[in-house]
Amino acid sequence: MNKSSIVLLLAASLAACSNAVPVTAAPSPPPVLEAVAPPAALPPEIKTLPDDQARLVTVIAAYQAIAAAGGWPLVPEGRTLRPGDRDARIFELRNRLLDQTDSDLFDPDLATMVRHFQHRHGLEEDGIVGSKTLAALNIPIDQRIAQLQHNLKLIQVGHRQWDDRYIAVNVAAATYRLVENGQTVFERRVIVGRPNWPTPLLNSVINEIVLHPTWTVPPRIAQLELLPRIKRDAGYLADHDMRWVDGMIRQAAGPRNPLGKVKFVFPNDESVYLHDTNAPSLFNEAERHLSHGCVRLSNAVELARYLLLKEPGWNEEGLAARLAEIRTERIRLSRPIPVHLVYDTAWVDPDGTVHFRDDVYGRDRP
Numbered sequence: 001m002n003k004s005s006i007v008l009l010l011a012a013s014l015a016a017c018s019n020a021v022p023v024t025a026a027p028s029p030p031p032v033l034e035a036v037a038p039p040a041a042l043p044p045e046i047k048t049l050p051d052d053q054a055r056l057v058t059v060i061a062a063y064q065a066i067a068a069a070g071g072w073p074l075v076p077e078g079r080t081l082r083p084g085d086r087d088a089r090i091f092e093l094r095n096r097l098l099d100q101t102d103s104d105l106f107d108p109d110l111a112t113m114v115r116h117f118q119h120r121h122g123l124e125e126d127g128i129v130g131s132k133t134l135a136a137l138n139i140p141i142d143q144r145i146a147q148l149q150h151n152l153k154l155i156q157v158g159h160r161q162w163d164d165r166y167i168a169v170n171v172a173a174a175t176y177r178l179v180e181n182g183q184t185v186f187e188r189r190v191i192v193g194r195p196n197w198p199t200p201l202l203n204s205v206i207n208e209i210v211l212h213p214t215w216t217v218p219p220r221i222a223q224l225e226l227l228p229r230i231k232r233d234a235g236y237l238a239d240h241d242m243r244w245v246d247g248m249i250r251q252a253a254g255p256r257n258p259l260g261k262v263k264f265v266f267p268n269d270e271s272v273y274l275h276d277t278n279a280p281s282l283f284n285e286a287e288r289h290l291s292h293g294c295v296r297l298s299n300a301v302e303l304a305r306y307l308l309l310k311e312p313g314w315n316e317e318g319l320a321a322r323l324a325e326i327r328t329e330r331i332r333l334s335r336p337i338p339v340h341l342v343y344d345t346a347w348v349d350p351d352g353t354v355h356f357r358d359d360v361y362g363r364d365r366p
Contacts, residue, residue: 050161055348056152063145071141072096081129083111093129096137122173122357124286136356144346147356150364151346158342166338167206167303169274169295171199172345172357174288176274176295178303185306191277191288191296198361199293201343204266206274207336209304211322211329212253213263217242218271221292222249253328261323262304264297266339274339276300289360295341310335 049057066072073095081087085106094100097113111127118125121136129137162168164182169175169190177187193199217226226249230236237243241252251257260276270293277296282288297303301323308314311334322329345357345364359365 050155051350052160052347053152053155055350055352056148056155056346059348059352059354060145060148060152063141063148067141067145074138075129075134077134080131081106083108083127093137120353120355122286122355139356144356147346147359147364148354151344154342154344160340160342162340163338166340167274169199169339169341170344170347170357171201171295171341172343172360173355176297178306186299186302189283189288189298191282191291193291193293194289195360195362197292199291199295199341200268200270200272201341202268202270202272203338203340204268205336206264206266206307206339207333208265209308209331209333210263210265211304211331212261212326213257213259213275214253214328215251215257215259216245217249217251218292219248253326260296260300262300264300264303264339274300274303307333307337 073092075092075096076089078087078089081090081093083106086104087106088104090104090106090110091101093106093114094103094110097117098110114129114133115125115127117123117137118127118133121133123132123136162179164179166179168177168179169192171192174190174192175187176190178185226236233239237249241254241256242249243252244250255278258278260278262276264274266273272294274295274297277300280298282290282296283298305316305319308319308331309316311331343361343363345359346355348354
């Protein structure tokens with residue numbers, strides 16, 4: 001039996017046996033089924049696992065215990081539910097999120113828990129139970145357990161023993177985080193590839209930053225999107241600061257360039273990179289699988305500043321001056337940083353909060 005099977009069997013046995021380790025609720029907000037935290041005293045079998053795996057194993061055991069007790073309540077289909085509403089279905093909604101069935105009122109406490117649930121599932125955090133939130137609420141617990149188990153296996157097969165300094169992009173969640181000395185410096189939103197143009201999963205190292213990059217349009221994008229526009233409008237290239245260079249379309253640096261002010265380059269066979277954008281409003285969308293495969297960062301300049309100010313000869317004044325002048329400049333990093341593009345549709349934060357995301361690319365399926 002391989003290690004992955006042993007770990008999954010361990011999760012099942014923890015839920016089934018009479019001396020299974022209890023799982024406590026996350027401290028804030030006070031959810032009943034919305035978050036679980038690994039116990040302070042883990043059994044030896046779990047203590048030997050990396051932290052991310054130990055949290056998943058513990059949560060799987062907790063969810064299996066909930067499933068054995070009958071699963072979680074489902075909320076009947078119906079109209080959109082909003083704060084202040086009274087509706088018979090709110091009894092079930094309160095039961096699902098607050099473990100209460102004493103009222104049919106959508107009160108502020110329930111609205112807080114709805115927003116928390118939406119946050120955990122990558123939905124718009126408006127506190128309103130519309131069709132997407134209702135669908136996420138009513139996913140059966142067995143399906144969630146399978147999702148957790150699948151992601152646990154992905155981590156194990158991927159051997160994610162990363163160093164204490166890296167950038168990790170979760171393509172499924174459309175977010176990324178910068179980690180330094182084992183601690184998350186910041187976590188921000190990104191825009192990643194659409195389902196028919198997915199962002200590839202890979203491990204590499206960012207070794208170069210380009211300020212005010214030009215954009216050489218990939219042939220597929222040129223063929224499918226730009227050439228039809230050029231045929232309709234003879235002035236399209238000039239109007240968009242574009243020209244033909246060696247048989248390819250190249251766009252000059254500047255405010256019209258979709259790469260924005262900075263690009264982060266790392267060796268890979270997929271011709272993808274991280275970059276800024278000239279359309280930041282799209283980061284406000286809950287669904288951010290919108291690109292042609294590259295990763296747009298919501299705070300690209302902030303990340304460039306963080307990395308460059310650790311390089312010899314760079315300071316705030318010099319960086320500000322170079323960002324203000326639209327001139328393409330390539331900078332090799334003396335201290336490259338690893339970058340990991342992964343696809344996690346379920347994970348557990350260190351505080352015990354359990355997160356799920358839709359399988360936009362269909363990769364969770366057997």
